[in-house]
Amino acid sequence: DAGITQSPRHKVTETGTPVTLRCHQTENHRYMYWYRQDPGHGLRLIHYSYGVKDTDKGEVSDGYSVSRSKTEDFLLTLESATSSQTSVYFCAISESGWSAISTDTQYFGPGTRLTVL
Amino acid sequence: GQQVMQIPQYQHVQEGEDFTTYCNSSTTLSNIQWYKQRPGGHPVFLIQLVKSGEVKKQKRLTFQFGEAKKNSSLHITATQTTDVGTYFCAGEGYQKVTFGTGTKLQVIP
Numbered sequence: 001d002a003g004i005t006q007s008p009r010h011k012v013t014e015t016g017t018p019v020t021l022r023c024h025q026t027e028n029h030r031y032m033y034w035y036r037q038d039p040g041h042g043l044r045l046i047h048y049s050y051g052v053k054d055t056d057k058g059e060v061s062d063g064y065s066v067s068r069s070k071t072e073d074f075l076l077t078l079e080s081a082t083s084s085q086t087s088v089y090f091c092a093i094s095e096s097g098w099s100a101i102s103t104d105t106q107y108f109g110p111g112t113r114l115t116v117l
Numbered sequence: 118g119q120q121v122m123q124i125p126q127y128q129h130v131q132e133g134e135d136f137t138t139y140c141n142s143s144t145t146l147s148n149i150q151w152y153k154q155r156p157g158g159h160p161v162f163l164i165q166l167v168k169s170g171e172v173k174k175q176k177r178l179t180f181q182f183g184e185a186k187k188n189s190s191l192h193i194t195a196t197q198t199t200d201v202g203t204y205f206c207a208g209e210g211y212q213k214v215t216f217g218t219g220t221k222l223q224v225i226p
Contacts, residue, residue, distance in 0.1 A: 035216075040218060043216040059213075092160075108159040
């Protein structure tokens with residue numbers, strides 16, 4: 001497995017509280033992604049980063065913010081958690097972005113299960 | 118917007134039977150990737166298809182990309198219990214990637 005860790009692995013929090021999830025990689029890959037996975041929806045992209053301090057929105061970015069101050073760390077913040085943000089969150093990395101036509105691989109982290117009560 | 122439909126949602130097969138999952142996009146794709154996720158695990162990259170009509174094989178797995186680059190399939194020959202999991206396609210359109218909802222495969226020993 002690629003060197004990707006996510007912390008925490010499980011978290012239970014209350015509505016309205018801020019939550020930060022961390023993704024750490026040791027592969028020195030340029031691209032990092034945050035996805036959420038929900039039954040019936042598959043994986044949906046929240047935000048991604050294409051370099052230090054370079055980030056962009058995905059398809060479900062409302063209520064989430066991200067930061068990347070170092071190549072190895074990508075943080076996902078829920079400023080005020082809501083029950084609809086209960087989900088499993090996956091971080092992923094890749095050497096090049098989605099437009100590459102080479103057989104580049106996306107590596108996923110182990111996931112964080114977040115429950116918002 | 119771009120939509121990627123994947124069917125079936127669930128499939129139960131007897132060990133040794135074949136299995137196929139289909140991925141259909143509402144728009145033309147530049148490429149498509151396939152992933153496998155074991156129960157309780159994370160998605161693992163299997164393969165990427167880029168060319169129209171492309172066919173790639175990995176042991177008992179055969180991947181196809183349609184001529185119009187709007188659909189793809191994954192076929193597993195003679196399933197084994199190790200094939201259990203959810204198979205996702207992910208299609209890249211114009212500056213956008215969309216994952217299918219996945220097909221959950223159960224293999225009955």
